[in-house]
Amino acid sequence: MPIPGPGYAITVRVEAPASASAAGDLAVAVGNVGGVVTAFDVVESRSASIVVDISCNALNSDHADEITAALGAVPGVTVRKVSDRTFLIHLGGKLEVQSKVALRNRDDLSRAYTPGVARVCQAIAANPSDARRLTIKRNTVAVVTDGSAVLGLGNLGAAASMPVMEGKAALFKRFANVDAWPVALDTQDTEEIIRTVQLIAPAYGGINLEDIAAPRCFEIERRLREMLDIPVFHDDQHGTAVVVLAALRNALRVVGKSLSECSVVVCGVGAAGSAIIRLLQSEKPGDVVAVDIDGIVHADRPGLDENLQSIAAQTNATGRRGSLADALVGADVFIGVSAPNLFGAAEAATMADDAIIFSLANPDPEIDPAVAMQHAAVVATGRSDYPNQINNVLAFPGVFRGLLDAQAHDITDRMLLAASAAIADAVAEPNASFIIPSVFDQAVVPAVADAVRHAAEQGAAAGEVTAGL
Numbered sequence: 001m002p003i004p005g006p007g008y009a010i011t012v013r014v015e016a017p018a019s020a021s022a023a024g025d026l027a028v029a030v031g032n033v034g035g036v037v038t039a040f041d042v043v044e045s046r047s048a049s050i051v052v053d054i055s056c057n058a059l060n061s062d063h064a065d066e067i068t069a070a071l072g073a074v075p076g077v078t079v080r081k082v083s084d085r086t087f088l089i090h091l092g093g094k095l096e097v098q099s100k101v102a103l104r105n106r107d108d109l110s111r112a113y114t115p116g117v118a119r120v121c122q123a124i125a126a127n128p129s130d131a132r133r134l135t136i137k138r139n140t141v142a143v144v145t146d147g148s149a150v151l152g153l154g155n156l157g158a159a160a161s162m163p164v165m166e167g168k169a170a171l172f173k174r175f176a177n178v179d180a181w182p183v184a185l186d187t188q189d190t191e192e193i194i195r196t197v198q199l200i201a202p203a204y205g206g207i208n209l210e211d212i213a214a215p216r217c218f219e220i221e222r223r224l225r226e227m228l229d230i231p232v233f234h235d236d237q238h239g240t241a242v243v244v245l246a247a248l249r250n251a252l253r254v255v256g257k258s259l260s261e262c263s264v265v266v267c268g269v270g271a272a273g274s275a276i277i278r279l280l281q282s283e284k285p286g287d288v289v290a291v292d293i294d295g296i297v298h299a300d301r302p303g304l305d306e307n308l309q310s311i312a313a314q315t316n317a318t319g320r321r322g323s324l325a326d327a328l329v330g331a332d333v334f335i336g337v338s339a340p341n342l343f344g345a346a347e348a349a350t351m352a353d354d355a356i357i358f359s360l361a362n363p364d365p366e367i368d369p370a371v372a373m374q375h376a377a378v379v380a381t382g383r384s385d386y387p388n389q390i391n392n393v394l395a396f397p398g399v400f401r402g403l404l405d406a407q408a409h410d411i412t413d414r415m416l417l418a419a420s421a422a423i424a425d426a427v428a429e430p431n432a433s434f435i436i437p438s439v440f441d442q443a444v445v446p447a448v449a450d451a452v453r454h455a456a457e458q459g460a461a462a463g464e465v466t467a468g469l
Helices: 022-032 061-072 085-090 106-112 117-126 128-134 158-176 190-203 216-227 235-255 271-281 306-314 324-328 369-375 396-405 413-425 444-462
Strands: 005-017 036-045 049-058 078-084 140-145 179-184 206-209 232-234 263-267 287-292 333-336 356-359 378-381
Touching (some): 005 022, 005 085, 022 061, 117 128, 158 396, 158 444, 206 216, 206 235, 216 235, 232 235, 235 356, 235 378, 235 396, 271 306, 271 413, 369 378, 396 413, 413 444
Parallel strands (some): 140 206, 206 232
Antiparallel strands (some): 005 078
16 A cells, blocks of 8 residues: 655644643644654744644645644644645746856956857857867756656646656756756647757757657657757656666566566557567567557557557567456566556466566556565566665666766667666665665766766767667
8 A cells, every 4th residue: 555755745834732742642643644744843832832843744635635634623723834845845946057167256257258258159160069078068968848748647738847857857967967957848749849959959968858748759759869969868768668677687686587588568558668668679588568558569450550560560479469467477577657557466366477567657556566566576666665666767867977978979779778787787686675776876877877988989989870769
C-alpha cells in the first residue's frame, strides 16, 4: 500500500490550549487518519494558548484535507492556515540567472560588455566553433517541450509544463553542474517545433526534448538530429531506456540469468517503451514481446503505425498473439511503462521462475508492488516509496555532462550503452532490494559522464553516426 510522502506535505498552523497534552492530542489526531507528522514547531506561546505549525506528509490532496479536518476537530483547537509545502517551493519559480563575472567598476563593464565584448563577437564570427569556448554554449542545455505529455498527466500545454521543465533544469545543475533552461513552446505542430528548435540551437550545447507525445516525438528527434550539430536527446525515450537497462543488468545478476536466454515483455510502446526495446536489442535478448492497448504487437496485426511496424519487425520472434496475460506466460522479465493495474497475482504466477518485474507506471504501477514481490525475485518501480526506483535522474545529468565535456555533435547507441553500464557498475554487489544506485550517490554522475565522454571519443575516431536511435 502507498505511504504518505513529501509530495503531499502540508503545514497546518493551529491555535491550541496550553495544556500538557496539547502536542500529544495533535499528533494523535494526525495519526488516527493515517498522516505522518514530520515537524512540530511552536510559533507563539501564551498562558492560555499556543500557536503551532504542525507539518505532515499525506497520501494525496483529499488526505491532506482529511488531516486538516482531524486537527480542527480536536477540542479547543482552531485551524488558522494550511500551507501546501510543494506549492510553496514553486512560488516565483525554481530558477534564477546569476552572473559568473563580477561587475564592480567601469573596467569590468568594459570587458564584460561594450566596448570589449565586440572583439569576442568578431572572433566568433570569424570562427563559429569558438562559441563553445567563449559563450554559455559550452555548458548549457535547452529543455524543450510542447506540454503534450506532461508526466503521466497528459496534454496540459506549454504553461502548465513549466514546473516540470524548471525542475529538470534544477536537476541538471544540482547533479552535473550543467546550466539548463526551460523552453516551453506554445505549439504542438511538428514543423513549428522543429523549426523553432533549429532557430534557437546556436545558443546551446545540447537539446533535451521533454514530455512531447508519441508518435510526434520520434520524428521531431530524428529530424533535429539530422539538421543540428549538437546532441539531441529525448529523455522520455533514451533516459528511461538507459536506466532500465542498467537495472536489468543487475537484476539478472541477482537471479543468475543471461539476457540472451530471457523472454522479455515490454508493456507500453510509446516513447519510453519503444526506446527500451531498441536499446535492449543492442544486447541481444532471447526474445522481446511488445504489448500495447490492443495486445501483443506482431507483424500481421492490422492498423500498425510506422513506429509499431518497426517494433514488430524486430520483436516477437515466435509470432505470439493475444493479450498481456498471454504474453506473460513463461516470461522471465516484465517491463511496464504503460498504465496502472493491468494485471495481478494470477498473471504474475504464470511467469518463469525467478522472474523480474519492473512495473514503472506512475504513480500507480501496472501491478501492485506488494503483489509482485510475492511472485517475482526482483521488483522495481518508478516510485520512491519502494526499493529499486527507476529514475531518469540517474542518466540525463551525467549523459549531458559527458556530451558537453566531449563537445559532442551527436549521440549514439555506443554512448547510451556506456552510460547504462556505468550506472549498473555503481552497484558493486546487487541484491533483490538494491539493483540500482541512489540518485544521491555522488559517484554516479562522474562515472556516467566519463563513460559517455570516452564513448564519444571512440565513436568520433571510428566515424560513428547516430544510426539506430
